[in-house]
Amino acid sequence: MLRHRGYKSYHTPKKNNNWKNFFAWFKIGRGYKWNLPRDVSGKMFHNPYLNKKHLPRRTRAPRIKITIGAISLLTIVGILAFHHYFNIKQVSIVGLERISNNELNNLTNRILDAKRFWFFNGRNYFIINTSKIEKEIKSTYALENLKIKSSFPNKIEISVKEKQAKLLLENSLAQLNGEPKNHYYLIDSEGKVIQEVDPADINNSAYLNLLMLKTQEIEKFVINQSVIVPAAVQFLLFAQEKIPEKTNINISFVELDKDGGVVNLTKRQKKQFALY
Numbered sequence: 001m002l003r004h005r006g007y008k009s010y011h012t013p014k015k016n017n018n019w020k021n022f023f024a025w026f027k028i029g030r031g032y033k034w035n036l037p038r039d040v041s042g043k044m045f046h047n048p049y050l051n052k053k054h055l056p057r058r059t060r061a062p063r064i065k066i067t068i069g070a071i072s073l074l075t076i077v078g079i080l081a082f083h084h085y086f087n088i089k090q091v092s093i094v095g096l097e098r099i100s101n102n103e104l105n106n107l108t109n110r111i112l113d114a115k116r117f118w119f120f121n122g123r124n125y126f127i128i129n130t131s132k133i134e135k136e137i138k139s140t141y142a143l144e145n146l147k148i149k150s151s152f153p154n155k156i157e158i159s160v161k162e163k164q165a166k167l168l169l170e171n172s173l174a175q176l177n178g179e180p181k182n183h184y185y186l187i188d189s190e191g192k193v194i195q196e197v198d199p200a201d202i203n204n205s206a207y208l209n210l211l212m213l214k215t216q217e218i219e220k221f222v223i224n225q226s227v228i229v230p231a232a233v234q235f236l237l238f239a240q241e242k243i244p245e246k247t248n249i250n251i252s253f254v255e256l257d258k259d260g261g262v263v264n265l266t267k268r269q270k271k272q273f274a275l276y
Contacts, residue, residue, distance in 0.1 A: 085153060094159050096162070108156070112133075145159075145160070165207075167211050167212070170184055191228035193225045196221075214256065
């Protein structure tokens with residue numbers, strides 16, 4: 001019989017290797033009155049009337065709650081990560097001038113179609129890699145400003161501001177498949193390449209007012225490559241504006257040496273102005 005509060009009866013402890021039970025045996029055998037705690041669960045004393053199946057259900061409730069909570073959490077994460085409702089279906093692009101909308105749209109969709117973390121869908125609204133999209137766009141196009149914003153639940157908005165072209169560069173010795181061919185590039189105020197222009201579009205009204213630079217390089221230029229120092233760009237723009245006012249001579253093009261320095265300014269009548 002178990003010992004209850006208010007009584008001086010003891011019950012035989014379990015015989016195991018537990019040191020506490022060993023000292024309990026020793027003290028009981030020597031006649032010590034030791035206030036042993038009540039053992040309802042049967043961990044220290046043998047209780048033939050105790051059956052774990054009849055324990056109150058509240059002792060198993062925490063495990064059930066934890067299991068249900070874990071399953072619910074995994075279900076929610078699975079729905080948010082894999083349900084097609086949260087996949088990016090629309091890419092909106094604003095602010096384009098010279099850049100093709102289809103080209104930028106295809107570049108963005110190619111990045112979205114790639115897997116995220118080797119397993120998840122890259123188009124998912126919650127895990128889209130906007131930093132990679134921004135990096136790829138900036139490396140492909142010369143932009144003054146770029147903002148990427150995701151709109152819940154399945155839309156992404158790209159706002160761009162293109163750099164303004166200040167000069168037009170003609171490279172007369174650039175080679176394509178071993179054959180000499182002229183290539184034309186737009187140059188910004190910092191002397192960097194904005195984009196390549198199709199030779200058929202040179203006479204377009206958008207490029208007629210741009211001062212042309214002429215150079216001779218073996219290799220083609222790439223986007224954001226510096227071909228002339230910013231100070232030279234500012235000087236050329238100043239000369240393009242002021243020389244016609246003082247001399248009534250319009251500058252047709254500017255020749256550059258291989259170091260990006262200005263060699264001479266040439267008007268349409270082939271007259272040259274040497275710069276020192």
